[in-house]
Structures are given as C-alpha cells and as structure tokens.
Amino acid sequence: MVLLSKPSSEQYTYVRNNMQATTFSSSIPLVDLSKPDAKSLIVKACEDFGFFKVINHGIPMEAISQLESEAFKFFSLPLTEKEKAGPANPFGYGNKRIGPNGDVGWVEYLLLNTNQEHNFSLHGKDIDKFRCLLNDYKCAMRNMACEILDLMAEGLKIQPKNVFSKLVMDKQSDSAFRVNHYPACPELAINGENLIGFGEHTDPQIISLLRSNNTSGFQISLRDGSWISVPPDHRSFFINVGDSLQVMTNGRFKSVRHRVLANGINPRLSMIYFGGPPLSEKIAPLPSLMKGNESLYKEFTWFEYKNSTYGTRLADNRLGNYERIAAS
Ligand SMILES: C=C1C[C@]23C[C@H]1CC[C@H]2[C@@]12CCC[C@@](C)(C(=O)O1)[C@H]2[C@@H]3C(=O)O
Ligand SMILES: O=C(O)CCC(=O)C(=O)O
Numbered sequence: 037m038v039l040l041s042k043p044s045s046e047q048y049t050y051v052r053n054n055m056q057a058t059t060f061s062s063s064i065p066l067v068d069l070s071k072p073d074a075k076s077l078i079v080k081a082c083e084d085f086g087f088f089k090v091i092n093h094g095i096p097m098e099a100i101s102q103l104e105s106e107a108f109k110f111f112s113l114p115l116t117e118k119e120k121a122g123p124a125n126p127f128g129y130g131n132k133r134i135g136p137n138g139d140v141g142w143v144e145y146l147l148l149n150t151n152q153e154h155n156f157s158l159h160g161k162d163i164d165k166f167r168c169l170l171n172d173y174k175c176a177m178r179n180m181a182c183e184i185l186d187l188m189a190e191g192l193k194i195q196p197k198n199v200f201s202k203l204v205m206d207k208q209s210d211s212a213f214r215v216n217h218y219p220a221c222p223e224l225a226i227n228g229e230n231l232i233g234f235g236e237h238t239d240p241q242i243i244s245l246l247r248s249n250n251t252s253g254f255q256i257s258l259r260d261g262s263w264i265s266v267p268p269d270h271r272s273f274f275i276n277v278g279d280s281l282q283v284m285t286n287g288r289f290k291s292v293r294h295r296v297l298a299n300g301i302n303p304r305l306s307m308i309y310f311g312g313p314p315l316s317e318k319i320a321p322l323p324s325l326m327k328g329n330e331s332l333y334k335e336f337t338w339f340e341y342k343n344s345t346y347g348t349r350l351a352d353n354r355l356g357n358y359e360r361i362a363a364s
C-alpha cells in the first residue's frame with residue numbers, strides 16, 4: 037500500500053525501542069460502565085493516569101465495524117480522490133502533516149467538526165454510506181461522553197451531575213471527530229526502530245473517546261515520564277482526560293500525554309471523538325472543587341485556548357502558558 041511517501045529519518049521522527057513500553061502494560065485502569073463502582077474507579081483513574089478503558093459501553097459492535105469498514109474503504113481510494121476531501125486546515129483529509137506548525141507522522145486522517153454534516157466534496161454510494169454512519173456514530177459518542185462525564189461528577193460528589201456533560205451536550209459544543217489510518221510500515225520492522233505515527237501530545241478538549249482496531253501502537257505517558265504500551269482491544273473504548281477537564285478540576289484530574297507508534301505488520305485504524313465546550317465557555321475550576329484553594333490557572337475561554345493551540349507544536353505543554361505561578 038503506497039499511500040504515504042516512504043519514511044526517511046530526515047522527514048519523520050523515530051524513538052528508540054524501550055523494553056518497558058514494548059511489553060504491554062496490564063495496569064491500565066478498567067471500568068465496567070454497568071457496575072455501580074464505575075464512578076469511583078473513573079475518578080481514581082483520572083487522578084492517577086488521566087486515562088482508562090471502558091467495557092460494557094452499550095455501543096453495538098455492528099455499528100462500529102460498519103463504520104470501520106467504510107473508513108478503510110475511504111482510505112483505500114487513490115490519493116487524488118482523498119485529497120478532494122482536503123486539505124485539513126484544520127478540517128478535512130490530511131496526510132502526514134498534523135496541525136499547521138510542521139508536525140508530521142506516519143498517518144493519514146479525516147478530521148471533522150461535529151457541528152456540520154460532512155460535506156467533503158466526494159460523491160458516490162460508499163461515501164454517502166460513510167457520511168451517514170459517521171453522523172450516527174458521532175451522536176453515539178456524544179451520549180457516551182456525557183454518560184462518562186456524569187459519572188465523573190457523581191464520583192467527585194459535585195452537583196448538579198451534569199456540570200461537565202452540559203458543555204458537550206450544548207448545541208454550540210465545539211467537538212471534533214477524527215479517523216486516523218496508519219498504514220503498516222514494513223521498513224520499520226526491519227531496522228527495529230519505532231517510527232512515530234502520531235507524536236506525543238495532550239488533547240486540548242474536555243474528554244476524548246478512542247476506539248481502534250486490534251493493532252498496537254498507542255502509548256500513554258506515566259507521571260514519571262515513562263511510556264507504556266496500551267494493549268489494543270477493538271471491543272472497548274479508551275478515554276483520555278483533556279486539558280480543559282484538568283483545568284475544570286483545578287488539576288485534580290490530569291490530561292494524559294499519549295502518542296502512536298507505527299506498526300510494522302498491520303495497519304491501524306482509530307476513531308476519536310473529542311468532546312469540547314462551546315467556544316464562548318469560560319474554562320475555570322469549578323467552585324465546588326476549589327475548597328478555599330486558589331485557581332491554579334489564569335482564566336480563559338475555550339475560544340482563546342483553542343486558538344492558542346493552533347500556534348503550538350504537537351508536543352508543547354499548552355497549558356503551561358495558562359498556569360498561575362503562586363506568588364512566594
Ligand atoms: C499541532 C496541532 C494539531 C492539533 C492542534 C495543534 C495542537 C494539538 C493538536 C490536536 C490534538 C487533539 C485533536 C486536535 C484536533 C486538537 O484539537 O488538538 C489536534 C489538532 C489538529 O490535528 O489539527
Ligand atoms: O490514532 C490514535 O490512536 C490516537 C491519535 C490521537 O491521539 C489524536 O488524534 O488526538
């Protein structure tokens with residue numbers, strides 16, 4: 037499959053193999069959404085990792101598989117066809133380049149705004165089916181994001197329980213959806229180095245819901261800066277705490293640094309829903325979580341934060357600019 041230009045070390049980023057990361061971690065928090073202890077497990081996972089895996093999520097495997105197969109069909113189109121849905125500035129089809137500031141990865145993707153019907157200028161029966169499945173899936177993702185956000189509020193014992201979810205439920209919610217395709221990269225299997233598929237970063241929004249096929253490559257960073265590989269599981273969802281939720285909890289929940297390494301044998305296909313607030317929303321710690329403490333962050337709206345993220349590189353610590361340095 038020749039979709040992307042061949043990797044060469046000048047163009048792409050490589051990371052050295054690291055034994056801890058290459059052995060799959062069994063310590064990823066697991067939350068069964070059908071169990072009563074879900075809310076307390078979620079809070080603990082968001083504090084310790086900013087990340088957890090969800091089972092019994094209620095999204096039928098059939099709906100997921102259908103969308104996945106249409107996505108694979110889309111990515112198997114000739115490049116000239118796919119490019120009709122691009123360039124991704126920021127929404128549309130993108131290939132290799134991520135964001136506007138020089139980041140590249142072994143990836144092609146569709147980045148979509150959830151408030152618009154997908155009017156990529158492509159036509160045909162398959163594309164119409166893809167578009168339709170995307171719209172249904174986005175609705176299912178919004179509902180699941182809100183269910184999880186309600187459990188977070190309940191677990192944190194804050195009222196009303198929709199303090200977080202109302203932002204994503206809002207008609208004006210600025211959420212996004214991305215389908216990433218990482219072609220298998222055989223060159224990488226030969227030299228044993230790890231080619232970066234999607235470079236390390238935190239997601240700026242409130243919460244991200246990730247689902248992928250059974251191909252490995254996704255890694256998260258622990259508090260000590262080490263990387264662990266997340267065993268893929270095509271039946272489950274993986275939840276990331278975003279920067280905005282870190283701020284709303286005044287740092288109690290941590291947004292998780294994550295990245296994807298290209299795979300030498302199998303292509304990876306992932307679909308990510310990024311739940312964001314309305315553009316005009318002030319992102320600030322909830323008073324009920326401050327308990328007399330001061331906010332760790334300067335005030336900003338989602339519009340301001342989102343704009344500033346587009347001036348950064350993928351790996352930058354974007355929240356750093358908004359941290360309030362305690363006067364000593
Ligand atoms: C270098 C980039 C690329 C950004 C913006 C900026 C920093 C963070 C990246 C992401 C990461 C999470 C999804 C996304 C859609 C988002 O909101 O922030 C990405 C966006 C893009 O791929 O366009
Ligand atoms: O493709 C993946 O598995 C993760 C990509 C990612 O982190 C992102 O698109 O924000």
Ligand SMILES: [Fe+2]
Nearest residue numbers: 237238239294
């Ligand atoms: Fe991400």
